[in-house]
Amino acid sequence: MGHLFPLCWRCLWQCAGSGRDFRLLPRIRISGDSLIRLGPGQTPTHFIATLLVAVGAHFSAIWIVVANSWQQTPAGHHIVGEGLTVRAEVLDFWQVVFNPSFLDRVSHVFMGCWQAGAFFVLSVSAFYLLRKKHVEFARASIRIGVIVAVIASIMQLVTGHSSAITIAQTQPAKLAAMEGHYPRAHRPGFTCSAGSMTRTRGHPEFRSLAS
Secondary structure, rough: OOHHHHHOOOOHHHHHHOOOOOOOHHHHHHHHHHHHHOOOOHHHHHHHHHHHHHHHHHHHHHHHHHHHHHHHOOOEEEEEEOOOOOOOEEOOOOOOOOOOHHHHEEEHHHHHHHHHHHHHHHHHHHHHHHEEEEEEEHHHHHHHHHHHHHHHHHHHHHHHHHHHHHHHHOOHHHHHHOOOOOOOOOOOHHHOOOOOOOOOOOEEEEOOOOO
């Protein structure tokens, strides 16, 4: 990612301070991946290494969401210069981190990751049970996986709704585009499939149910 941004979005990269937060991501990930290889034959060491990798993955997700959320709802900065020398300088680091959409986005990302991880554990455990291998381990994993999957699935709906409310408050035009309402309308309906930007006909629409 540290190489992708200056290649694809050079002006944004220069304006946003040369992406200092993006440079942390590969370091966190490389350090975490190396820890998982420590002492694979020693159960306590391997468990601690795995736990540290999980924590590092969460921190990596936080920095990614911070960067993405700041681009959507920037805060804690001011613009200096003009033209090709324009730059966004940080005035308050914590306002940059906790910008208006950060908490909704990061909680939604965490719930999605936990949900995906839980169903992955369930699928592997089910495979073990079908093959009658590691039965006790598979049963314990299924019990934990079901609990995490149910909680994450419910919270995914809650965090998604909260994120949509934030988008409606901070980026109403974006929400309208998400729901396929390109021309202005009074009490628009909810379109199940937005289609293209020029054609929204042929899709089910529920009147006056748009956000």
